[in-house]
Amino acid sequence: xxxxxxxxxxxxxxxxxxxxxxxxxxxxxxxxxxxxxxxxxxxxxxxxxxxxxxxxxxxxxxxxxxxxxxxxxxxxxxxxxxxxxxxxxxxxxxxxxxxxxxxxxxxxxxxxxxxxxxxxxxxxxxxxxxxxxxxxxxxxxxxxxxxxxxxxxxxxxxxxxxxxxxxxxxxxxxxxxxxxxxxxxxxxxxxxxxxxxxxxxxxxxxxxxxxxxxxxxxxxxx
Amino acid sequence: xxxxxxxxxxxxxxxxxxxxxxxxxxxxxxxxxxxxxxxxxxxxxxxxxxxxxxxxxxxxxxxxxxxxxxxxxxxxxxxxxxxxxxxxxxxxxxxxxxxxxxxxxxxxxxxxxxxxxxxxxxxxxxxxxxxxxxxxxxxxxxxxxxxxxxxxxxxxxxxxxxxxxxxxxxxxxxxxxxxxxxxxxxxxxxxxxxxxxxxxxxxxxxxxxxxxxxxxx
Amino acid sequence: xxxxxxxxxxxxxxxxxxxxxxxxxxxxxxxxxxxxxxxxxxxxxxxxxxxxxxxxxxxxxxxxxxxxxxxxxxxxxxxxxxxxxxxxxxxxxxxxxxxxxxxxxxxxxxxxxxxxxxxxxxxxxxxxxxxxxxxxxxxxxxxxxxxxxxxxxxxxxxxxxxxxxxxxxxxxxxxxxxxxxxxxxxxxxxxxxxxxxxxxxxxxxxxxxxxxxxxxxxxxxxxxxxxxxxxxxxxxxxxxxxxxx
Ligand SMILES: Nc1ncnc2c1ncn2[C@@H]1O[C@H](COP(=O)(O)OP(=O)(O)O)[C@@H](O)[C@H]1O
Ligand SMILES: [Mg+2]
Numbered sequence: 001x002x003x004x005x006x007x008x009x010x011x012x013x014x015x016x017x018x019x020x021x022x023x024x025x026x027x028x029x030x031x032x033x034x035x036x037x038x039x040x041x042x043x044x045x046x047x048x049x050x051x052x053x054x055x056x057x058x059x060x061x062x063x064x065x066x067x068x069x070x071x072x073x074x075x076x077x078x079x080x081x082x083x084x085x086x087x088x089x090x091x092x093x094x095x096x097x098x099x100x101x102x103x104x105x106x107x108x109x110x111x112x113x114x115x116x117x118x119x120x121x122x123x124x125x126x127x128x129x130x131x132x133x134x135x136x137x138x139x140x141x142x143x144x145x146x147x148x149x150x151x152x153x154x155x156x157x158x159x160x161x162x163x164x165x166x167x168x169x170x171x172x173x174x175x176x177x178x179x180x181x182x183x184x185x186x187x188x189x190x191x192x193x194x195x196x197x198x199x200x201x202x203x204x205x206x207x208x209x210x211x212x213x214x215x216x217x218x219x220x221x222x
Numbered sequence: 223x224x225x226x227x228x229x230x231x232x233x234x235x236x237x238x239x240x241x242x243x244x245x246x247x248x249x250x251x252x253x254x255x256x257x258x259x260x261x262x263x264x265x266x267x268x269x270x271x272x273x274x275x276x277x278x279x280x281x282x283x284x285x286x287x288x289x290x291x292x293x294x295x296x297x298x299x300x301x302x303x304x305x306x307x308x309x310x311x312x313x314x315x316x317x318x319x320x321x322x323x324x325x326x327x328x329x330x331x332x333x334x335x336x337x338x339x340x341x342x343x344x345x346x347x348x349x350x351x352x353x354x355x356x357x358x359x360x361x362x363x364x365x366x367x368x369x370x371x372x373x374x375x376x377x378x379x380x381x382x383x384x385x386x387x388x389x390x391x392x393x394x395x396x397x398x399x400x401x402x403x404x405x406x407x408x409x410x411x412x413x414x415x416x417x418x419x420x421x422x423x424x425x426x427x428x429x430x431x432x433x434x435x436x437x438x439x
Numbered sequence: 440x441x442x443x444x445x446x447x448x449x450x451x452x453x454x455x456x457x458x459x460x461x462x463x464x465x466x467x468x469x470x471x472x473x474x475x476x477x478x479x480x481x482x483x484x485x486x487x488x489x490x491x492x493x494x495x496x497x498x499x500x501x502x503x504x505x506x507x508x509x510x511x512x513x514x515x516x517x518x519x520x521x522x523x524x525x526x527x528x529x530x531x532x533x534x535x536x537x538x539x540x541x542x543x544x545x546x547x548x549x550x551x552x553x554x555x556x557x558x559x560x561x562x563x564x565x566x567x568x569x570x571x572x573x574x575x576x577x578x579x580x581x582x583x584x585x586x587x588x589x590x591x592x593x594x595x596x597x598x599x600x601x602x603x604x605x606x607x608x609x610x611x612x613x614x615x616x617x618x619x620x621x622x623x624x625x626x627x628x629x630x631x632x633x634x635x636x637x638x639x640x641x642x643x644x645x646x647x648x649x650x651x652x653x654x655x656x657x658x659x660x661x662x663x664x665x666x667x668x669x670x671x672x673x674x675x676x677x678x679x680x681x682x683x684x
Contacts, residue, residue: 061410061414063371064371064375064413064414064417064418064421065375065410065413065414065417066374066375066376066377066378066389066410066413067375068378068379068389069378069389069406069409069410069413070410072392072393072402072406072409073402073403073406073407073409073410076396076402076406077396077402077403077404077405077406077407078403079402080400080401080402080403081403115526115528115531117524117525117526117528118528118529118530118531120491120524120528121522121524121528121529121530121587122530123491123517124489124491124517124520124522125517125518125522125542125546125590125591125594126514126515126516126517126518126542126546127514127542127545127546128514131545135541135545136530136532139532140531140532143532154280154281158281158282158283158284159283161283161285161286162283162285164285165285165382172283172285172286176289179293184297185289185293185294185296185297186290186294186295186296186297186298187297188294189286189289189290189293189294190290190294192286192289192290193282193286193287193290196281196282196283196286197278197281197282200280200281201281216532216574216576217573217574217576217577218531218532218574218575218576218577219531219532219576
């Protein structure tokens with residue numbers, strides 16, 4: 001048998017543990033990023049001009065700066081203040097701030113395409129601002145942004161590989177370890193690429209089903 | 223060492239970051255354009271290849287591809303410099319995204335305009351050069367700005383293959399001074415400034431070459 | 440006393456006077472039509488009356504209370520005024536029935552079962568019962584507007600505002616909607632309706648208000664306004680409306 005395959009079998013438990021950490025990080029930040037994105041999007045609609053500016057600045061800053069810098073800032077910078085966070089905590093906070101900014105932008109784009117007369121109708125019926133948001137705006141912009149939001153989940157999955165640079169022992173970190181012990185770098189990274197390809201394919205298929213599941217007449221996204 | 227000092231020290235390394243970004247985006251643009259032009263041929267084998275290309279390079283994480291290229295390829299006897307590795311990696315990946323952006327923009331070019339151009343006796347190449355490309359390129363600008371931003375944000379990975387861009391500078395400075403907090407904060411600000419400057423540049427160019435009725439939303 | 444009394448209503452947008460001191464009364468059971476050239480301030484007037492637009496000055500007295508004063512429960516006022524829009528403004532992610540029941544459940548706090556019974560009853564009256572489970576994207580324009588009228592009526596409003604309810608419809612669909620509004624008129628529903636359609640105006644109103652450039656120029660019954668008015672603005676308006684038909 002190919003010695004590399006043999007190594008994969010030997011290291012199997014470690015690989016599985018790494019896969020689990022990758023998936024955990026992806027699932028957590030996809031959920032927190034969605035919740036955060038909805039909150040930030042809500043803030044972009046607030047009339048107060050100061051809050052509006054700050055929200056725009058937040059979105060712009062996190063879209064314009066690398067995730068890796070935020071991760072390093074928290075992982076290597078904060079201990080200077082005596083704050084030591086685990087790699088997972090840092091990754092979750094960093095990803096959430098980033099992903100929220102992107103998701104908020106997708107939702108805001110969808111919002112710009114909404115029929116404003118419809119929102120006026122909700123006000124005319126006597127709905128509060130928060131009710132209009134929850135009952136009319138959100139169900140529509142979420143449906144319209146499904147392709148962008150699911151793309152973001154795929155992006156999250158791929159970007160979790162960055163976390164190994166702050167010592168998070170995800171799948172990629174484990175594969176690295178195997179590579180540095182047997183020096184089969186090409187095979188190791190090829191394996192990593194294939195595993196991510198497979199994982200992304202699963203997410204893509206799930207996203208398609210989900211899109212069909214929540215699609216309504218007038219909200220077809222494909 | 224004050225915060226402005228840190229900013230100045232880091233800003234000196236920004237040139238490499240900008241160089242990597244521009245080289246990668248150029249590679250991506252070339253790849254994306256080539257692929258989208260290939261796509262217009264509508265040959266079965268070609269469209270299968272295009273589909274596979276975009277699918278693969280939109281699925282593999284940047285870091286994985288970079289390591290495969292820089293650390294993996296030598297195992298097959300192919301040695302590539304760190305700079306070429308990062309440019310190749312980011313170029314292949316952004317090429318996949320840009321091809322999609324161009325394809326979408328091309329679908330928006332009016333069929334009747336193409337027909338009119340063909341009727342006036344232009345060949346395929348001329349139709350593409352004079353009718354499709356100018357419209358498609360303008361409509362792709364928002365997508366290109368997004369892709370540019372993405373590439374800029376992935377350039378810090380270059381430090382993992384030993385390129386002396388600002389991330390690497392920041393890391394060695396942090397190790398020396400133990401002031402990671404200020405240093406990484408300064409780093410974030412510098413990236414943000416680069417990002418804003420480039421967006422402003424693109425916006426000015428876009429405005430300058432804008433044609434009424436042809437502006438992307 | 441009038442259900443709605445408007446006194447000296449002024450609305451400025453960016454320093455420009457859009458309404459220049461409008462006074463008007465609407466009594467219970469009365470149906471009024473508001474006509475006037477495009478951009479003269481009709482929609483703005485309607486929106487000032489349910490505070491979708493905040494008036495700059497003047498009074499709007501609704502059921503004896505000046506609703507332009509601070510501290511008024513704006514949402515309660517809006518809940519008591521039905522509003523029908525030119526482009527239907529149905530909630531696109533909800534079925535016809537859900538469009539009708541949403542306000543009943545969330546604002547009137549009526550239980551789902553009752554709300555849905557009420558919706559069915561009202562939808563049936565305008566021939567929309569069979570379409571109750573369809574989404575707006577699956578309806579014709581006339582069906583959408585009938586659903587929108589039901590959505591407003593189901594809340595049992597004191598008055599129904601309609602802002603050009605047939606302008607976005609072709610003649611056939613427009614007829615469906617006029618028939619429905621005409622029945623409301625015959626049922627003595629209090630209505631205030633903006634329209635350019637002289638035909639609609641005549642068959643659904645007790646009187647017609649003519650507005651020009653932010654002021655009310657005349658108020659009269661249809662026949663006298665259409666055929667006997669000496670005012671050149673009114674004459675010109677009805678000539679241009681007739682041209683369109
Ligand atoms: N929100 C607004 N901001 C600024 N100007 C407005 C606004 N709404 C309406 N206007 C202006 O007020 C004038 C009257 O508009 P409107 O009441 O919609 O006219 P109508 O319904 O009679 O056609 C128009 O000139 C319009 O441009
Ligand atoms: Mg109007």
